[in-house]
Amino acid sequence: MTISRTTAPPERRAPEDIEAVAVRHPGRWIAVAVIAVLAAMFIHLLATSSVLHWDVIGQIFTYRTVLAGLGRTLALTVLAMAIGLVGGNLLAVMRLSTNPVLSGISRLYIWVFRGTPVLVQLFFWNFLGALVPTVGLGIPFGPTFVTWNYNDLVGLFTAAALALGLNEAAYLAEIVRAGITSVDEGQTEAAHALGLTQGQTLRRVVLPQAMRVIVPPAGNETVSMLKTTSLVSAIALEDLTRAGQDIASRTLHQIPALVAISLWYLLLTSVLSFGQYYIERYYARGTSRTLPDTPWQKVRHNLLALKRATATGGAG
Template sequence: MTTPQDAQPGVPSAGRPEDIRAVPVRHPGRWVAVAVIAVLAAMFVKSVVTNSALHWDVVTQVFADKTVIAGLQKTLLLTVLSMVIGVVGGILLAVMRLSKNPVLSGVSWVYIWIFRGTPVLVQLFFWNFLGAVFPKVGLGIPFGPTFVSWNYNDLISGLTVCVLGLGLNEAAYFSEIVRAGILSVDEGQAEAASSLGLTHAQTLGRIVLPQAMRVIIPPAGNETISMLKTTSLVSTIAIVELTRAGQDIGNRTLYVIPSLIGVSLWYLLITSILSVGQFYVERYYARGTNRVLPKTPWQKVRENLFSRQVHAQPGGTA
């Protein structure tokens, strides 16, 4: 009979496998790439910080300028209003596009075809100068008398033109996002809801759209960030938003590049906030599909900095 004292070194005892010593895989290429990137990044930062032509003191002044802050507020207002129109209009267009009624489906297809097929800048010009074609806007009986009318330029202000141009264009793109999300939901869900007596509207609002949100949210977040930057186009019709405010300061002081850098820092700040918000919204709607929710940025940092993980195969010891 063999006793633990008689067992030879390196030979596993009966009933218990030998402990496995896990050796981390070496990745020298990664460290070389990290070193190269670190050197290039250091060179870039040094050239930017020490370049006297950038005038960082002017950048800070532009960043906090009252005109720039007012332009930022108008940019945020345009983004919110345009996205509200885009989201509501996109959902309606997507539902119409998926309708079995050929008229509704055809109208939706034509709308999307026109607004996706023409540049948004052209659409802004169109809404801005539409008063030359229709100087009066009225309400009345179709093909009959008009009861009340307004002058187009008095009724449609510059801000309204921008919201219409950006929002209606966004609706065409957002409708395809919503349509893709609805089509990603299995048809059996709608059939089950119908068997329970739910109407089409109830099925769409309570069953289909909540499940489609995990597909809709990522591109919707991208569209929101894109809309924030697309608002810079309204400067072409004399609306002073964030980009136009920076341009005016640059043209007036001749510090064009520092002014644009100051404006760009605001865009980077807002898009970063929107990206964080998008992450948490995606995480919220991933609860029903993922057993383990995606880790938050802080959880990843805490895990990498404060946790020590030992990778071993089953049966091994840490």
């Protein structure tokens, strides 16, 4: 005879409450403390230095020659980027062409202008009149109908715009080419199947999709061009940097002049970066369901995150 024994089920206990412990990041707080100390030292230096002369900086910031140089700097930036954009798009299309002559010319141009310094190209365009004294219109290797003196035709400003713009075209050509090749070939095939020509396909299908790849580096090139214009002071063109140098040499206030000019460059690059962000946000509409935050939204989110981190650190 078999005797069966029933085992009583184990007594169930209520789960204990989990005590959540916030992860501590001592390295972050140490880094914040170090940065805060360095920032305080820098602000103290700016406030107490006897060399800066903030009243002189304010006068130089709005000085007549500085504002005139600022206008030339902005004009050079706009003209150089316009030449660079037109030339860069043309060179990119030539580089992608199946015609070996067009592709070879584009490669040669990019090789020459990317391989030589911008300052050398500025000097070249400025002194080209020694090699080509006159420029004329006529029949090649035949009679010339109209001639101009090179130095009268190409002044300092024109030489600077040509040097900066043609150099920039070589870099923008590679940026545009990278953007065009980033678009799937199926888009081009579908456009051709709908009856669009090569030019229509490039203008209406490929380039709008390539802009999200082109805009960020092109924006960086614009900011870089604004600062590269300072090199034109080497050919005695009165730009923003040259105006600051002239004031420093006359008044012997070198540091205040440099600070005033630097503040103008910082202001202008900030405006350009702000505009670049919104252009990138515009072209990102078709690639993301949610648009990236605006700068003000980022600031608000960062402040909220800092507030939460401070509260968590204090509780820990």
